[in-house]
Amino acid sequence: MSEIVMNEGRDAVLLVGGGSLCAAAVPLLQAAGLVPAGVIHGPRCDFAAEAGVPPLGRDADLARLRPDFSRAVVTAPHKQAAKLRRLLHDALRELGFTLVSAVHPDAHRERDVLVGAGNLIFADVSLAAGCRTGTGCVLRAGVRLEAGCGLEDHVHLGEGAHLGEGVIVEEGAHLGREVRVDAGLRLEKNIFVPDNVHLTHRTLPLFRFLSKLLCVDTETHAGLLFDFQEKFYKIALQLHGRRTFFRRSRLPEGRADFPPPTLTHSATRRIDLLSVCDVPEPFRASQGSTSL
Numbered sequence: 364m365s366e367i368v369m370n371e372g373r374d375a376v377l378l379v380g381g382g383s384l385c386a387a388a389v390p391l392l393q394a395a396g397l398v399p400a401g402v403i404h405g406p407r408c409d410f411a412a413e414a415g416v417p418p419l420g421r422d423a424d425l426a427r428l429r430p431d432f433s434r435a436v437v438t439a440p441h442k443q444a445a446k447l448r449r450l451l452h453d454a455l456r457e458l459g460f461t462l463v464s465a466v467h468p469d470a471h472r473e474r475d476v477l478v479g480a481g482n483l484i485f486a487d488v489s490l491a492a493g494c495r496t497g498t499g500c501v502l503r504a505g506v507r508l509e510a511g512c513g514l515e516d517h518v519h520l521g522e523g524a525h526l527g528e529g530v531i532v533e534e535g536a537h538l539g540r541e542v543r544v545d546a547g548l549r550l551e552k553n554i555f556v557p558d559n560v561h562l563t564h565r566t567l568p569l570f571r572f573l574s575k576l577l578c579v580d581t582e583t584h585a586g587l588l589f590d591f592q593e594k595f596y597k598i599a600l601q602l603h604g605r606r607t608f609f610r611r612s613r614l615p616e617g618r619a620d621f622p623p624p625t626l627t628h629s630a631t632r633r634i635d636l637l638s639v640c641d642v643p644e645p646f647r648a649s650q651g652s653t654s655l
Contacts, residue, residue: 375400376463377432379425379451380439381413384501388438388465388483389414395465400432405439422451425458435460436481437499445517445535445553452481452499452517462498479516497534509546521558 375398378385385402392399401419404410410418420428425435437451455462462481466472470488478484479497485504490496494508497516502508506520509528514520518532521539526532527546536550539558544550548567554574556562562570 375432375434377401377403377419377425377428377435377460378413378416378438379403379422379435379455380405380437381408381411381418382438382440384440384483385438386414387485388436389416391467391483391485392436392465394467394469394486397463397465402438403428403435422454425454425460429458429460433459433461434463436463436465436483438483445537448499448517449535491528503540515552 376392377400378388378392381402381404389399399416401417402413403425404418404421406421406423408421410421412418435455437448437455439448439451452462464478464480464482464484466478466482466484467486467488469486470484470490472478472490473492473494475493476490477495478490479495479500481499482496483501484490484496485502485506487505488502489507491508491510491512493511494513496502496514497518499517500514501519503520503522503524505523507525508514509526509530511529512526513531515532515534515536517535519537520526520532521542523541524538524544525542526544527548529547530544531549532538533550533552533554535553536556537554538544538550538556539560541559542556542562543560544562545564548562548564550556550562550567551571551574554570556570560566560570
């Protein structure tokens with residue numbers, strides 16, 4: 364067994380949480396001139412190196428490591444609950460760690476931009492004038508925020524996401540790759556938006572409804588629920604496109620906004636839900652269509 368070499372020193376940074384985000388954060392920290400000291404894993408995670416950075420312990424070891432390290436960044440995957448990331452940030456603060464933000468040198472920031480503590484901002488991110496980010500936000504490569512956008516704590520924006528002018532994203536929201544958000548919208552706390560979605564004043568109520576229906580707020584196994592949640596959304600979007608389950612409600616006179624979709628039941632329409640899911644052929648053949 365090879366000996367673990369610790370990059371000790373108060374300028375080194377602990378990466379709290381292993382996984383894909385941690386592996387991506389290692390070259391980001393190095394590009395930002397920071398030294399990844401080691402990885403702190405959760406109690407049930409594999410004790411393994413990430414992108415060549417050795418493991419130094421688990422969550423319970425943070426107090427022991429505090430005399431040797433003063434700075435840390437949370438790299439727990441965003442497929443886990445925002446609640447877990449919030450707890451980790453609170454624990455690091457209580458132990459006296461400084462939460463480090465890593466901003467890639469290729470990221471572009473205009474005037475009057477404020478970046479919160481513990482942010483990970485990857486290459487080719489563009490922050491227009493007046494943008495604000497809270498604590499523990501992750502902006503993946505190619506994210507673009509127009510003027511006046513605001514991100515609250517623990518928001519994740521996937522690769523290529525684009526927020527229009529004045530968009531506000533509340534705490535714990537997760538936006539997937541290539542998500543587009545129209546100007547002036549406000550995304551609610553813990554909302555989940557899958558890849559390649561265009562959020563408008565018409566489509567946003569659907570995702571508000573689905574996020575509440577499939578709210579993931581647990582510290583363990585959130586990734587499994589996340590995958591189910593994403594597949595359920597694809598089904599719901601197809602139903603919405605066929606105008607079978609979701610319909611518009613009539614608005615009072617003078618109201619121009621789009622109301623939340625209301626669930627309706629149609630006994631005369633049949634949809635093959637199995638054609639939407641990845642279901643094995645034997646099961647598909649035996650089940651056929653499903654009446655709704």
